[in-house]
Amino acid sequence: MPEAKDLKTSDEIAWCPGCGNFGILNAMKKTIAKLDRNPKDIVFVSGIGQAAKLPHYIKCNCFNGLHGRALPVAAAIKMANHTLTVLVSTGDGDCYGEGGNHFIHNIRRNIDITVVVHNNQVYGLTKGQASPTTDPGYETKFQPGGVILEPLYPLEMAIAMGAGFVARGYALDLEHLSWLILEGIHYKGFALIDVLQPCVTFNKKNTFDWYSKRVYKINDDSSYNPQDKIAAFRKASEWGDRIPIGIVYKTEKETYEERSGINKRPPLVEEQIENIDIREALKEFM
Numbered sequence: 001m002p003e004a005k006d007l008k009t010s011d012e013i014a015w016c017p018g019c020g021n022f023g024i025l026n027a028m029k030k031t032i033a034k035l036d037r038n039p040k041d042i043v044f045v046s047g048i049g050q051a052a053k054l055p056h057y058i059k060c061n062c063f064n065g066l067h068g069r070a071l072p073v074a075a076a077i078k079m080a081n082h083t084l085t086v087l088v089s090t091g092d093g094d095c096y097g098e099g100g101n102h103f104i105h106n107i108r109r110n111i112d113i114t115v116v117v118h119n120n121q122v123y124g125l126t127k128g129q130a131s132p133t134t135d136p137g138y139e140t141k142f143q144p145g146g147v148i149l150e151p152l153y154p155l156e157m158a159i160a161m162g163a164g165f166v167a168r169g170y171a172l173d174l175e176h177l178s179w180l181i182l183e184g185i186h187y188k189g190f191a192l193i194d195v196l197q198p199c200v201t202f203n204k205k206n207t208f209d210w211y212s213k214r215v216y217k218i219n220d221d222s223s224y225n226p227q228d229k230i231a232a233f234r235k236a237s238e239w240g241d242r243i244p245i246g247i248v249y250k251t252e253k254e255t256y257e258e259r260s261g262i263n264k265r266p267p268l269v270e271e272q273i274e275n276i277d278i279r280e281a282l283k284e285f286m
Helices: 021-035 051-057 071-080 092-098 100-109 156-161 174-186 208-212 228-236 255-258 279-283
Strands: 041-044 061-064 085-091 114-119 167-169 191-196 216-218 241-250
Touching: 021 051, 021 085, 021 114, 021 174, 041 071, 041 114, 051 061, 051 085, 051 114, 071 085, 071 092, 071 100, 071 255, 085 092, 092 100, 092 114, 100 156, 114 174, 156 167, 156 228, 156 241, 167 174, 174 191, 174 241, 208 241, 228 241
Parallel strands: 041 061, 041 085, 085 114, 114 191, 167 191, 216 241
Antiparallel strands: 167 241
């Protein structure tokens, strides 16, 4: 099985020097090296944005599709071959903005995929417009008077929608983030890991320094019970002087694969199709 250094591709990395995405990339490589899986059995899915470039830099299978459409593609891949490890690399604009509808309904579906959201609170690829998670009042080139909308709160939303694994990581803490991603992959069902990922070019408020003074690890507190939904809501809503990272909520749920029974059937690629007679079906089109 590969070590983290073996997963590097020859693609030139397009991110700005110092970008928080580098931390997520390195944490992801560490996680894959711990998985003890052949890279051919791992699929990364992404849409559009800086976060969507991450799969280009890891030697695994990759599907890079439309803006906001990574989740339905990932779900379809898992349905077609439930033996694969399927990961989504997406940004706050891609997942919570363009892909907001897919975010909601794939939580309902509870298919066994792991979704890692690079949350830098702006649209970095398109030069810094406010995203759904931008703090109110924050000024951008496109919102010179400051953002007037309420932000979307992804962790609270995911818990309310019934997600069984909800976590938050920090791009500067590689070991902790790698542990979170590994826990998400091992979780049976839809796993959300929202990662605080400073954008060094377009977000001058939520910087590494700003986060490093605020983040703390909730799972270091043995009295915190991530199965307590009310406590999880309280933790998810903390934002300001103290920001919790770690597994905020976790509960066991039946997956889409189990409900539909596809987990008991072979993947489509292994179906025996040589003896299927399609002549009757073709007559409808002739």
